[in-house]
Amino acid sequence: MNLEESYITIEKVDDMEKEGLFFDTYAFFEIIRENKSYEKYLDTPIITTKLNLFELYNGFLKSKNDELANISLEKYYQFVVDFDEDVIKEAAKLKVLLNKRDVSMTDCIGYCLAKQLGIKFLTGDMAFEHMENVEFVK
Numbered sequence: 001m002n003l004e005e006s007y008i009t010i011e012k013v014d015d016m017e018k019e020g021l022f023f024d025t026y027a028f029f030e031i032i033r034e035n036k037s038y039e040k041y042l043d044t045p046i047i048t049t050k051l052n053l054f055e056l057y058n059g060f061l062k063s064k065n066d067e068l069a070n071i072s073l074e075k076y077y078q079f080v081v082d083f084d085e086d087v088i089k090e091a092a093k094l095k096v097l098l099n100k101r102d103v104s105m106t107d108c109i110g111y112c113l114a115k116q117l118g119i120k121f122l123t124g125d126m127a128f129e130h131m132e133n134v135e136f137v138k
Contacts, residue, residue: 020045021135022114024107024123025055028076037137046079047119051106053077087112101127
């Protein structure tokens, strides 16, 4: 499967049906890198935030891959959902709680948003490996 196919086969989540998984930035990178462990998620409806897309875009810019940065932003932007002040509060509390694990603000917000939506948080980030409501994939 080539890069374009991996983007095209992913479904958008309708605003009325909250199913699928919350894709952490880690998951996006692994899908784009064609990690075999993430193949089963290619047809899974995606939910993410602008913050995750910022991290993805920034990551590709750092590796001097402007084209992939732009393709990723264009293809995944349609899956962005907003979060409310309850998610902000819970994410801030989680960040304080997980401070020793050096978890990013973006990860805390994504995790709390996934819980609020009743979906799992898809990541390979070791900080989340044994946490509830996580689909941990390396």
